[in-house]
Amino acid sequence: MTSLDKADLLLAMSAHVRGTGLAGASLRPLAKAAGTSDRMLIYHFGSKAALMAELLDHLVTEILSAMAAALPPAPAPTEAACAAETVALLQTPTFRPYLRVWLDILSAAARGDADHGTAARRLLAGQVDWIATRLPEATPRPKQRAAEMLTLVQGALVMEVGGMSAAAQNAITRSYAKG
DSSP: OOOOOHHHHHHHHHHHHHHHOSTTOOHHHHHHHHTSOHHHHHHHHSSHHHHHHHHHHHHHHHHHHHHHHHSOSSOOSSHHHHHHHHHHHHTSTTTHHHHHHHHHHHHHHHTTOHHHHHHHHHHHHHHHHHHHHHSOTTOSSHHHHHHHHHHHHHHHHHHHHTTOHHHHHHHHHHHTTTO
């Protein structure tokens, strides 16, 4: 890497983490992925904790930006269509690496890691906001409906990862059977 710009470092580390996950992210592999040394990462970010906090923030921004760019800005015709579009989008090859990162974020947040907890809350809030814009215009309490839908969508993704894709699809279909 010719430039040691922080933004470039974050892009390179983000690409690495999308491929390998966050669980084993340590300075040396992150530095290697960024084309620099672990000492230079500490120089640019101040500490490993600060680096991880910025990397998590960068990943959340990436995920939310990718979601916003993936579908047309017009609302879905029905809640069922919105749920189906959301699940289908998050199951695409583009979002698979992000799902791995998301599960790593949740796992660390569940262990009490504050930075991962912050990232989880920010990502969930951003996804709720995104779904709310995708709901039909006449949807009452769109933020509440979006949060409820996201609960179902996230559960379906976890079930799919656990090998229970049919149950996940059935849950989505049943929940929005009336359209």
